[in-house]
Amino acid sequence: MYAILDIETTGGKYNEEGITEIAIYKFDGHEVVDQFISLINPERPIQPFVANLTGINNEMLRNAPKFYEVAKRIVEITTGCVVVAHNANFDYRILQTEFSRLGFDYERQSLCTVELSKSLIPDQPSYSLGKLVRSLGIPLSDRHRANGDALATVKLFKFLLTRDLDKNIIIETVRADPKRQIDDKLLRLVEEAPTTTGVYYMHQEDGKIIYIGKSKNIKKRLNQHFTSDNRKSRRIQTEVTRITYEITGSELLALLKESEEIKRNRPKYNRALKRSKFDQALYQFIDDDGFINLKVSKADIRKRSITTFSNRQQAKSYMHRWTEEYSLCQKLMGLDTSAGNCFNYTIKQCFGACISTESPGEYNTRVQKLINNNSFDGQDIIIIDRGRDVDEQSVILVEEGKFKGIGYFNLNHQINNIDILRSIITPMRHNRDAQHIIQSYIRQHKKLKIIPITKV
Structure with missing residues (x-):
């Protein structure tokens, strides 16, 4: 659990500042579950330049509560939380200073979104909150007011969690979390899980990830893990102490994240999933008469394929479907080995390529x-799918036929600039597994929105 906050102060000498406004959002890693926003009477004057910057003046704070009147609420909303702020050293120091004036020792784990951003989004021209979120397409209103800045920090932190493919933020948070002794451990873990689409991470006591999975219903899938009696499941049931998860909204994004993060984190109980998810591929060649022939054979990393399939049966099913959909010849698709014309020519579904009556x-x-519709070789496209919320969509970027990564954007924020698009994308590695996942998903979900990118 995280307490994402922003504080405005009077300015002045070091450790003599007073809080003028505070906003705290309690965030469970997916959504805000509680919040506290208040002006505060600092009982000292505001520096003129600060008043000009924030718009908060001494008169506005005359009847605001003093810090000791809101201190209990601040303690309550941040208990059990990691404090998150943009330039956390400043906000955390100010809080500790105010509490020390009351004789209270205030201690929390803290995370700084400036430092996280420098690590996860390198080479940005500026890491100031305003410029950084603007470059990422994150809306920001009421700049230099606690509520506006805190809300923007929530959205930024949510983006950084998505960007953190090595899951270092979550692992450190789990490690710092106090151990909770609950009798029915597995039941509690299932009860706390969401029923939404996403990726889940099973942690052992020291926070290390031992298993990564994806599901359209995380709660249901965990229940299957914990009621299964096979050897691997029994070991997981014994070792798991915590489940964290990341909601993706899109099943395609969940598949891509699962594949990428298993390769990065190499959980010990995901060994079977580290193998490639396909073993058949579609290839093309031109015969002596100039016709393009399509052939399915065992996937070979040395050859350039059009698309891939999970198994031979799936490949054969699609070849029959495409033969009918595109009015192709069964012989040139490798589905008919008889002499003479193919059977489809007899029933007038082939135009005679097999006997050279079609050019x-x-x-x-x-x-x-068919090839263009089932291969993104050399193409620049974005794939739009469901987001995590009703006002959000997910995006997958493919440039020059290479998978570049995934991201999210607000429906009110039009993505029409390739540089902005690249900035919101969490980079992922292009490999044959990712390519197979995308192509296979597109084949099965015909209504998926695919948009060509026009580059200037």
């Missing part, structure tokens, strides 16, 4: 359409 040019045009 290679006409036939190849339809084959090329």
Whole structure:
């Protein structure tokens, strides 16, 4: 649990500042579950330049509560939380100073979104909150007011959690979390899980990830893990002490994150999933008569394939479907080995490529359409899918046929600039597994929105 906050102060000498406004959002890693926002009477004058910057003046704070009147609420909302702030050293120091004036020792774990951003989003021209969130397409209103800055920090931190593919933030948070002794451990873990689509991470006592999985219903999938009686499941049930998860909204993004993060983190109980998810591939060649032939064979990393399949049966099913959809020849698709014309020519579903009554040019045009629709080789596209919230969509970036990464954008924020698009993307590695996941998902979800990118 995180307490994401922002504090405005009077300015002045070091450790003599007073708080003029505070905003705290209690964030469970996915959504805000509690909040506290208040002006505070600092019982000392505001520096003129600070008043000009924030718009908060001495008159506005005359009837505001004093710090000791809100201290209990601040303690309550931050208990059990990691304090998160943009330039956390400053905000945390100010809080500790105010509490020390009351004779209270205030201690919390803390995280700084400036430092996290420098690590996870390197080479930004500026890491000031305003310029950073603007470059990432994150809306920011009421700049230099606690509520506006705290809300922007919530959105920034949510972005950074998505960007943290090595899960260092979560691992450190789990490690710092006090151990809770609960009799029915597995039941509690299932009860706390969401019923939404995403990726889940099983941690052992020291925070290390021992298993990564994805599901369209995380709670249901965990219940299956914890009721299974096979050897691996029994070991996981014994070792797991905590479940964290990341909601993706999109099943495609969950598949891509699961694949990427298993390779990065190498959890000991994911060994079977580290193997490639496909073993058949679709290849093309031109025969002596100039016709493009398509052939399915065992996937070979040395050869350039059009697309891949999980198994031979799936490949054969799609080849029959495409033969009918594009009016192609069964012989040139490797589905008919008999002499003479193919069976589809007999029933007038093939135009005669098999007996050269159709020209290679006409036939190849339809084959090329099939290839273009099932391969993004050399293409610049974005794939739009469901987001985590109703006002959000997910995006997958493919440039020059290479998978670049995933991200999210608000429906009110039009992504029409390739540089902004790249800035909101969490980079991921292009590999044959990722390519297979994307192509396989697109084949099965015809209504998926795919948009070509126009580069200037």
